Amino acid sequence: MHRRFLSSVILLALSLPASAEQSIGNAASVEKDVQGTTGGHSARLSAGDGVYFDEVLTTGADSRAKLAFADRTTMQMGPSSRVKLDSFVYSGGSGVGFNAAKGAFRFVSSSGEHKPYEVKTPTATIGVRGTIFAARVLSGGRTDAVIYSGAIEVCDTAGVCRTLDRPCTFVTVTSAGISEAKTVGKNDWSFDKACKGAPPPSDQGALPPPGGPVPPLPGGSEAPFNWGGPTIGITFGPTIGDGSFADPVPMNGAAFAGGLKLGYMLPIWANIVGGFETDFQYRSEIGGSTNSHGTTSGSRPGYIGTARVKLGYAFDRFLVYGTGGFAYGHIVAPTSFSGPNVIGPAYSVGTSVNNPFLPGWTVGAGVSYALTRNISVNAEYLYIKLAHDYPLYNTSAALYSVPVCNISGMHSIRFGVNLSFSPSDILPANGGR
Structure with a gap:
């Protein structure tokens, strides 16, 4: 009306x-x-x-x-x-x-x-x-x-x-x-x-x-497949650490992450499709490592999320896309460490006091395939980098908590199952403009 x-x-x-x-x-x-x-x-x-x-x-x-x-x-x-x-x-x-x-x-x-x-x-x-x-x-x-x-x-x-x-x-x-x-x-x-x-x-x-x-x-x-409309789905897969701690000791162990995602895709012109996606995942402990500086344990479990734009090209039911945007989550830092060169020349041990939740960025690419008009599957790779931080540790080298340099990066491989909707699925059949 x-x-x-x-x-x-x-x-x-x-x-x-x-x-x-x-x-x-x-x-x-x-x-x-x-x-x-x-x-x-x-x-x-x-x-x-x-x-x-x-x-x-x-x-x-x-x-x-x-x-x-x-x-x-x-x-x-x-x-x-x-x-x-x-x-x-x-x-x-x-x-x-x-x-x-x-x-x-x-x-x-x-x-x-x-x-x-x-x-x-x-x-x-x-x-x-x-x-x-x-x-x-x-x-x-x-x-x-x-x-x-x-x-x-x-x-x-x-x-x-x-x-x-x-x-x-x-x-x-x-x-x-x-x-x-x-x-x-x-x-x-x-x-x-x-x-x-x-x-x-x-x-x-x-x-x-x-x-x-x-x-x-x-x-x-x-008819050519229509990739437009809102989507809801699940996402899961392995995450590999790409971080370092202190002097530095690598944080490059593996973890599992899984959670929910929401998105909206819009056909732009011909086969070009753009949109937005956000996800929130639980991440298990990421393992530490050892080198000449010392030894680190795995990180605490935590949460990781992203909010990204997507731009892709559709080959009918296949969609190839690039993506990037904002990321946030718990840092990748060990719960404990030990060694002679971690925070100084003397041998020391330490345990974490806090588990900061930080902003960051992400970039990646993926491919989706539509099984039906409403159900699709996808696989994507994301690199996630959180802000540089100095989490606190109680150590044998000091009477007070010590801030230690920490870099949190992650390689994330994700698989997803998505349920898509067209406006006719969610609007009344006789709705007007």
Whole structure:
């Protein structure tokens, strides 16, 4: 309801400076989870809501939408699809423009007064004037374009173009170039069955009635996996010390760590995904070592946590990412020490008085694999470094507690199991914007 109110306000403001948001169409029909992001604000789209310049529209894994634009273009979005409505094309008087990052789309525009527009993907540009066609964008930016009526010109990034003007022909565009035009076969992709013996759908187009089941993508093709949304999971694995104590004696023993994590991932463009993750783990004792300076015992058990940004590249169900950010936890320092050169030339022994909890930093990388739409597994490596510190020790060399130099570093290898949610999993089925 509040989005419809916003749409009315924007229409009244069209006479004001061009910096105000302007509606360029509306959602003719919406099935399940369809999100719109504009001006840094995301909200769920409902039938009748306006859509705007530079808005990014995203459909969930079981969702579809049909949009009707002021220039008489209609667009259908298949499941797990993402498109940006470009303002520079529309405001320049040439019709609405589309930047399709992933998924499946069907476009219908009329001849006559309809103005030309463009559909852009990571590997292709499709020029359109008065026609019906469909496009699909897969992992790696591969683009398939199918013509149903009229004509389109499809160009790759090197400027090599193909014209499709015969119904039920298609081309494929990848980073390596563009294919020759071919007739759609029974195993080739098509948004609907118009090229496979069934009557072509009307412009009212192929959306199921509200509440009905959403059909899969036609042609036996699976939509690219959507890595967006919140996640909760468990994380566990070995931790190896990379610290030193006193003069110095290494703290390089092994430990086990495990705990919980929370995160949120957001598709940025094409196959690039970014997000945030935080975790909190219990860490067992990290073993000490011995050298010519002396001998150290293992550390006390403690807790370790991180809060990190993540940036990755998705190969459909595989996600490779780098990560880094803030860390915190208990230091890696021995509970006791002994030796002739630990805190001075004389032989001494000591026991710890405190177990400081300190800030630090972390950096690493990992890989995730989606087993299902909601469950994924991952493995990652993190290097964690806590602040340089001087914990206190009672020693045989002094009557009072002595601060001793300590450096706390850790190599952490982590395995995780994650449960992901889409907005449709946590919002009411009939929630509005």
